[in-house]
Amino acid sequence: MKFSKKRVRNAVASAGAALMLSACGSYGVDPGADGDTGTVTYWLWESAQLPAYQQCAIDFQAQNPDIEIQIEQFGWDDYWNKLFTGFVANSAPDVFADHTQRYGEFAERGLIVPIDEQLAASDIDLDDYVEGTTELWIGPDGKRYGLPKDFDTVGLFYNEDMTTEAGITAEQMKNLTWNPQDGGTYEDVIAHLTVDENGVRGDEPGFDKTKVKTYGLGLGSSGAPFGQVEWSYLAMTTGWWYMDKESWGTKFNYDDPRFQETYSWWRGLIDKGYMPPLAFTEGGSPDQQMQAGRYAIVSEGSWNTANYGSLQGVNLQLAPTPIGPSGQRAAMQNSLADSISTSSQVKGAAWKWVQYLASEECQSVVAEAGVVMPAIASTVETSKASLGETGFDISAFTDQIEQGTTFPYPAVLQAAEIQSTMSSAMDNVMAFNADVDSLNAANDRLNSLFTDPDE
Known part of the structure; x- marks a missing residue:
């Protein structure tokens, strides 16, 4: 929540x-x-x-x-x-x-x-x-x-004026695809919505990634252990899961190539200039950056729908998360x-x-x-109507529940230690102070939390 x-x-x-x-x-x-x-x-x-x-x-x-x-x-x-x-x-x-x-x-x-x-x-x-x-x-x-x-679930808030100007339709936004190799149409859209201070788009010759006016995709944090709104909706379409069991696992999978390929692609958006550096997040929250025109798309949770709907001077819409290698979407519930x-x-x-x-x-x-x-299921329609007054089509959230493409928030023991370890490790990776494979050592530290030292 x-x-x-x-x-x-x-x-x-x-x-x-x-x-x-x-x-x-x-x-x-x-x-x-x-x-x-x-x-x-x-x-x-x-x-x-x-x-x-x-x-x-x-x-x-x-x-x-x-x-x-x-x-x-x-x-x-x-x-x-x-x-x-x-x-x-x-x-x-x-x-x-x-x-x-x-x-x-x-x-x-x-x-x-x-x-x-x-x-x-x-x-x-x-x-x-x-x-x-x-x-x-x-x-x-x-x-x-x-x-x-x-x-709650996760979706994509986007600036409709920016997508219209870029020639990207609402239908395209509803049917984005993604993969960790080339990013699919999701990366294509993110690149095209990125604009530098000279008005050159991210996918056009002469784009200056050091002087970006609008980033195609916003960034709120490195995602820490679970990446609820940041990257989980991508990683889950590769067949990856956080640990050895759905809940209360004792062996973690941040060393899995599927996860590291996903995280590497996501970080790569920073290197390409399509997503801001991690330090940029200190300048304001994603909704503030979107209102200021600095972000074109933000992956965000349904609990912030009313907040985004109340932003003044910006015309926003809502799209579902992209379809991944599994052939389906995914969103944490x-x-x-x-x-x-x-x-x-x-x-x-x-x-x-x-x-x-x-x-x-x-x-x-x-x-x-x-x-x-x-x-309570009987209140969902009332909730849809109330949230619909924000101007968003919240079926981007609710359809995934009905279609069975959501996955549960991973319940863990030793949550504080896991949070501390992975926050530090992922911040270092996203700040380009460490390579993605440095997460192998962090994963080992998590596993050691559940290992009997006498064994």
Whole structure:
């Protein structure tokens, strides 16, 4: 969601988080109480979604007058730092918005509550949720730690005025192809949309890659371990996967030639002048760069649809990710959920709130807000209509779910260490301080996290 829905990017914060988790472990955790009434503290990181969930809290409290919901919202990095500190100090919120990448470690250390028993005693039907969202919340121990509250996928936002001027049709944008050898029609379009300060396009003689006015493809980051919006939609069409299992793997595949060919092609766009250098990302976020006319295309998550739709002075449209060597498209699908802290003194009330957050009643409110797509299938059409008011055809997102070309966000243990290791390694590669095959050593370091040193 989304990471944020944001993506994990801050290696320093992640490394610090790992130390905190190691310090708290599963020891000294107050099992709390199952109080059915009282005050439930609830944390989330996404400010754009805050009004919708505040309305859900108002509606919930009207039905449960003996429960008060206190919502606190923090920015992405502050959110996780405060949460880890709360775990250490035994002052974590009763309920918090959780992410697929993070919850495995929380579950393994006994910091969040499995909800299998509560779910079995409820009338919740998991078939009511969008396909692929409920499985994401089954932890490494086989227990369930959340109910999906939303879902997201990835697509291509593009400047329609620029594509029209370049003679590129909407139909072409909807049917782009890609391969790691020559980039397919995707690279052709990216090159043609790149324009230097003299008005020469990237695929024309005399193009000056040192003086680019508009980059054909925008860059937000190196993608860190998972490349949710940056490169995952490309790598997945080669048959590659992150690790030896779909979830909770212990052997990683960043040394696989299919991945390294994909990453090498992607980095090569910088060398050709079609995508900005990594240092360029410090000058503004992708949406800001797109509004300023510096980017023609940005690969981005569906959670940012409303944000891109609100940009002034720029005419944007939405296309699906390109068709790759597999003959199909690919897009990462993720879903956030809400977790209950083990230390909560009001677990009964917390479960009622979690149930409500995952209900059609609350998710309908979220759908009408038009900020993110809720996970209850019956609310999807409302969500489409609300998001459609942004002017985008969001079928670029939803069609891939219906066509079965999405893949799950990779759930991992040792997430903080993986984040730190791969952020550093990939930043070095994208900054041309290291070759792509340097990722072999980083991959070995990840594998060593799951190797018994006594073996």
